[in-house]
Amino acid sequence: MKCVLFILYSLLLSFYFYSCKENKAENIVLKNAPQQQLVDTTRYTYSWLASYHPNTSIFNNILPPKGYERSAEEKNSFGAWLQHLPINTTDNTVYLFNGEKKYNQQAQHVVLDIDIGDRDLQQCADAVMRLRAEYLYATKQFDKIKFNYTNGVEIPFSKWSSGFYPKLQGNKVVWVNAQNNSSYKSFKKYLINIFSYAGTASLSKEMESVAIESINIGDVFILGGFPGHAVIVVDVAVHPSNGDKCFMLAQSYMPAQSIHILKNPNNETLSPWYSLSEINNEIRTPEWTFDVTQLKRFAIE
Numbered sequence: 315m316k317c318v319l320f321i322l323y324s325l326l327l328s329f330y331f332y333s334c335k336e337n338k339a340e341n342i343v344l345k346n347a348p349q350q351q352l353v354d355t356t357r358y359t360y361s362w363l364a365s366y367h368p369n370t371s372i373f374n375n376i377l378p379p380k381g382y383e384r385s386a387e388e389k390n391s392f393g394a395w396l397q398h399l400p401i402n403t404t405d406n407t408v409y410l411f412n413g414e415k416k417y418n419q420q421a422q423h424v425v426l427d428i429d430i431g432d433r434d435l436q437q438c439a440d441a442v443m444r445l446r447a448e449y450l451y452a453t454k455q456f457d458k459i460k461f462n463y464t465n466g467v468e469i470p471f472s473k474w475s476s477g478f479y480p481k482l483q484g485n486k487v488v489w490v491n492a493q494n495n496s497s498y499k500s501f502k503k504y505l506i507n508i509f510s511y512a513g514t515a516s517l518s519k520e521m522e523s524v525a526i527e528s529i530n531i532g533d534v535f536i537l538g539g540f541p542g543h544a545v546i547v548v549d550v551a552v553h554p555s556n557g558d559k560c561f562m563l564a565q566s567y568m569p570a571q572s573i574h575i576l577k578n579p580n581n582e583t584l585s586p587w588y589s590l591s592e593i594n595n596e597i598r599t600p601e602w603t604f605d606v607t608q609l610k611r612f613a614i615e
Contacts (some may be wrong), residue, residue: 323373336371356558360400360452361451361452366460366548367563368398370427373398378551379587379589381555382551382553382556383552385530386552387531395449395550399428399548401575403425403427405421406424411431411435412432412434420600420602421577421599422572428444430571435506436571437567438565440512440513441566441573442546443505456471456472456475456496461519462512462516462519463512464501467480474500474504474507478490478492479491480507513542514537514541514542514543515539515542517536517544518537518544522611523610525609526607530547532546533611534547537602545563545599546565546572547562548563548575559589561587561590562586562587563588576600
């Protein structure tokens with residue numbers, strides 16, 4: 315009889331353990347999601363996805379801090395596009411380009427639903443350039459897709475898509491005839507080329523410094539160097555009474571890995587948001603500390 319009771323007790327414990335484990339896995343991404351109908355049904359183009367649904371967006375899954383109002387971005391703007399980026403609602407693991415799990419799984423709040431590629435290329439600045447370029451491609455602003463190589467040479471997608479390829483000869487670039495065009499497949503090849511010859515050192519020189527008080531969606535904390543680092547602001551919320559701003563940051567890192575929204579290691583209650591009211595001279599993220607003077611913005615054309 316004792317043996318039978320022991321077996322039943324063991325089975326109950328096992329059932330309880332695995333049930334809890336499964337529930338935790340299911341809810342890890344959506345634990346802060348509003349328990350209501352979709353707040354926003356806007357659909358933007360995310361060309362790497364076969365299909366997009368707004369119920370996977372940052373906007374609909376991460377509430378602004380209590381008392382704050384999410385920044386109302388102009389429709390079809392870079393800011394609105396970033397707010398609606400899709401998150402991975404089934405797996406909150408950060409993977410490396412080779413399919414292995416990243417050693418540190420404590421930095422991410424959620425993981426974005428965007429491919430990494432199979433080469434060690436889409437690192438920190440590359441992820442920023444990827445998001446900026448994807449937005450411009452989705453909105454058919456092809457002439458604005460251009461980045462500099464580390465040697466300072468500008469590589470515009472408009473030239474690439476006209477049937478040319480930038481060939482390095484020493485420290486110079488020579489454009490040669492190629493089969494490149496404006497298709498998404500060719501656009502992805504363009505990005506691989508940019509990731510190979512650009513980085514934080516070049517990107518930081520292309521961007522304009524901005525005061526921390528003016529932080530906005532699409533701004534980038536960036537330190538150009540070898541190595542350097544960069545994280546991008548993907549959402550902002552403002553307190554209507556005192557004007558305090560909160561913001562969310564996303565990054566890739568080294569080696570190339572899943573782009574993810576960072577936790578706030580300084581304030582678990584506020585996380586994943588960061589508040590300007592709690593910042594002095596530095597922004598401490600899980601894997602890098604930036605100076606407030608390292609905030610920059612893409613130049614407006």
